[in-house]
């Protein structure tokens with residue numbers, strides 16, 4: 001069962017209890033049975049589920065409650081707290097403060113994880129996350145084993161506008177890592193993220209390499225990247241890495257879509273290492289800080305207002321140019337592109353909705369995938385236009401219709417779709433002309449005769 005369904009089922013079980021006439025042991029047991037089944041179907045470890053059940057039962061003694069106590073609320077709160085405890089992977093050294101990079105000194109973050117776990121993608125996501133918060137961030141590619149690894153990091157970094165370092169000729173990953181970190185340190189970067197290899201001829205060689213890189217770059221934080229879709233296997237994988245690279249934090253990727261998630265979360269809990277972020281999609285912005293209470297609130301459709309505010313605050317939505325244009329009554333194709341890209345930057349609608357209390361249930365019914373696909377194709381179309389076309393009002397396509405075919409071909413779409421984008425821009429331009437552009441009429445003054 002995927003996480004969104006898990007949330008819905010737990011919610012339904014709690015609502016059933018809230019609706020029932022009496023809150024007695026029988027109603028409580030039936031709710032617990034349903035919650036436990038849902039957790040097991042999401043791959044949560046059997047032992048953890050039975051502990052959760054026992055803890056809830058122990059805390060809720062319905063018979064001995066004073067008459068004024070709201071039993072329904074008591075049950076809801078206990079279930080909520082126990083679910084939070086389930087995903088709360090406190091660090092082994094208990095009260096150790098969470099890693100917080102400091103500006104004005106170079107903080108090195110080293111990534112480890114098996115191939116395909118989403119390491120390179122997560123490195124870039126994290127770099128962007130910190131960059132948005134005002135840090136000067138650099139990325140180092142220390143994967144010299146996989147041909148194409150540097151190109152992938154380069155491509156991701158360029159997209160995110162993050163400086164990067166790597167080498168096409170140096171084959172020693174330790175040397176590249178050390179050189180990259182030294183370079184960024186000399187340029188006074190605040191955060192230096194080192195991406196490492198995820199595969200080797202022999203697994204032991206990979207772990208030995210992690211030890212050497214770690215000794216060379218002396219990371220302030222080591223993060224292990226784990227693919228959530230591997231379920232319970234996450235435990236053995238993280239234990240193996242723990243021995244070699246002693247990571248202090250985990251990023252769980254692919255928590256979107258069809259990953260059951262519960263398996264990985266409970267397996268990771270066994271390593272007593274906190275999950276710091278979760279990857280929720282392939283998009284560069286699909287990274288969310290992991291906080292047990294916020295995660296459970298969102299899972300249960302209770303929203304995550306703090307997350308939403310933080311998300312919007314750091315979006316860096318670039319509206320200035322378009323606003324200037326609108327004031328002048330102009331709306332070019334570039335304006336349309338910037339607006340669409342702002343919407344896409346905010347993340348999928350369902351993700352945003354998940355942060356608004358009660359909205360995820362409503363959004364669950366509509367076809368998110370289709371609308372986001374359409375939005376992406378519109379962006380491809382505009383990305384295939386020349387600067388001149390982007391800054392035009394679209395008439396250029398009427399006077400030179402061959403441009404339509406060129407753009408359609410370049411974007412892998414059809415002429416019809418290009419025309420649809422132009423029509424969208426025309427509609428917006430008409431609206432803008434109506435609301436903007438018109439300077440407020442000057443008050444007419446009667447000329448007074450002297």
Ligand SMILES: Nc1nc2c(ncn2[C@@H]2O[C@H](COP(=O)(O)OP(=O)(O)OP(=O)(O)O)[C@@H](O)[C@H]2O)c(=O)[nH]1
Nearest residue numbers: 115116117118119120121198253254279280281282
């Ligand atoms: N759906 C989803 N896909 C993800 C996420 N994170 C990464 N991916 C995808 O997973 C695939 C592998 O990601 P990479 O970043 O190349 O993995 P890697 O661990 O660096 O792999 P190597 O370079 O081979 O070591 C890519 O197709 C990514 O787009 C995520 O949070 N959600």
